[in-house]
Amino acid sequence: xxxxxxxxxxxxxxxxxxxxxxxxxxxxxxxxxxxxxxxxxxxxxxxxxxxxxxxxxxxxxxxxxxxxxxxxxxxxxxxxxxxxxxxxxxxxxxxxxxxxxxxxxxxxxxxxxxxxxxxxxxxxxxxxxxxxxxxxxxxxxxxxxx
Amino acid sequence: xxxxxxxxxxxxxxxxxxxxxxxxxxxxxxxxxxxxxxxxxxxxxxxxxxxxxxxxxxxxxxxxxxxxxxxxxxxxxxxxxxxxxxxxxxxxxxxxxxxxxxxxxxxxxxxxxxxxxxxxxxxxxxxxxxxxxxxxxxxxxxxxxxxxxxxx
Numbered sequence: 701x702x703x704x705x706x707x708x709x710x711x712x713x714x715x716x717x718x719x720x721x722x723x724x725x726x727x728x729x730x731x732x733x734x735x736x737x738x739x740x741x742x743x744x745x746x747x748x749x750x751x752x753x754x755x756x757x758x759x760x761x762x763x764x765x766x767x768x769x770x771x772x773x774x775x776x777x778x779x780x781x782x783x784x785x786x787x788x789x790x791x792x793x794x795x796x797x798x799x800x801x802x803x804x805x806x807x808x809x810x811x812x813x814x815x816x817x818x819x820x821x822x823x824x825x826x827x828x829x830x831x832x833x834x835x836x837x838x839x840x841x842x843x844x845x846x
Numbered sequence: 847x848x849x850x851x852x853x854x855x856x857x858x859x860x861x862x863x864x865x866x867x868x869x870x871x872x873x874x875x876x877x878x879x880x881x882x883x884x885x886x887x888x889x890x891x892x893x894x895x896x897x898x899x900x901x902x903x904x905x906x907x908x909x910x911x912x913x914x915x916x917x918x919x920x921x922x923x924x925x926x927x928x929x930x931x932x933x934x935x936x937x938x939x940x941x942x943x944x945x946x947x948x949x950x951x952x953x954x955x956x957x958x959x960x961x962x963x964x965x966x967x968x969x970x971x972x973x974x975x976x977x978x979x980x981x982x983x984x985x986x987x988x989x990x991x992x993x994x995x996x997x998x
Contacts, residue, residue: 701881723879733877737870737908740915742928763935764908768878771904780894781882782945784903790937 702776709810709817709842718777718805718821723769726761728797734762761795770825770834773803779843785818789836793827800828805838816841848998849925851971854958859917859975861955864909866901866948874905898947906946906988907938910977913954914992924973926996936972936993943986952979952987959991971996 704719731745743750744760751759767789775781795801802825809820818841825834875885880902883890891899920928946952960974973996978989 730877733873737873738912738915764911765877767907767938768880768904771902771907772878772880775903776882780896781884781903782896782900782942784942786939786941788937788939791935 704777706777706779707842709819709844712807712810712819712842714807714809716807718774718807718823720802720804721773721776722800722802723772724798724800726795726797726799726801728759730765731759731762734765738762738764756794756796758796758798761797761799763791766791766795766801766825766833769801770803770823770836773825774805774823774838774840778840783841784838785841786839787823787836788838789823789834792832792835795827795833801825801833802827808837817844848971851925851961851973851996854923854973855961856958857923858957859914859923859955861953862913862917864913864916864952864954866905866909866946866950866952868948870908871901871905871948874908875902878902878904880904896945896947898949900945900947903942903946906940906942909946909952909979910938910940910954910988910990910992913952913979914956914975914977917954917956924994924996932997934995936995938990938992940977940988940990942988946987950987951982953981954979956992969998971998 735741745762748759775784805821805823807821811818820839823836823838826832884894884896884900885902888899920926956975956977959976962972972993974993976991979987981987
């Protein structure tokens with residue numbers, strides 16, 4: 701349950717921080733479900749011996765699952781999940797089991813478009829060491845007060 | 847020696863159909879920790895102001911990726927041996943025209959719009975693919991682009 705206070709369009713100002721959320725620790729067993737959903741059983745995500753033979757500390761969490769948390773950070777905070785309009789996300793580093801993922805954002809612009817209030821923001825996700833995992837931008841709508 | 851992937855620019859992959867199905871969503875919701883009531887049933891979705899049961903927006907990139915994974919062949923279309931080669935996601939840009947619903951039948955199609963070489967710790971190609979998902983009514987559900995990093 702997300703307990704962050706929801707914002708209205710009038711509350712938002714450029715430069716404002718969106719309340720951050722930390723997710724985790726990441727669980728290697730969830731990679732099995734993701735492999736099933738993506739029909740992609742690349743051993744890099746499932747076999748830690750295989751991963752270590754390739755110089756990695758452990759199996760690599762699937763990139764789309766990293767994204768899940770950055771999306772949730774926004775959509776759990778919005779009034780309705782599909783108030784999200786646009787995302788642009790760059791994959792910068794790998795996530796491993798046990799990692800904690802902190803998602804953050806800063807409002808960059810507020811305006812009206814297509815007859816609705818819109819907010820642009822920068823968003824990013826980093827691990828417990830401060831390494832950037834995902835870096836991007838998003839656009840969403842927020843309701844106006846009465 | 848990898849063939850020149852720049853020759854791929856302009857290639858349009860076959861359109862594939864993906865039905866947003868109950869099985870995938872049931873597998874996804876607990877793993878993702880997605881708990882909004884509108885994801886659970888049609889009634890709860892209507893109470894939240896949606897016509898039908900919606901999926902979490904976080905599943906939309908999975909829809910795009912699933913569509914792409916089915917429409918191209920790593921070897922034939924990207925000159926990549928998936929057993930020994932490495933492909934990674936570079937960037938994703940997606941714009942949503944409407945909510946996505948459980949049961950939506952989407953036609954997903956990608957076109958290679960650019961390929962360029964970059965030098966990191968190793969030399970790799972970046973392949974940018976534009977993606978469009980249309981619904982049964984012919985309307986665009988979402989569109990954007992994905993880029994893949996393909997090591998030489």
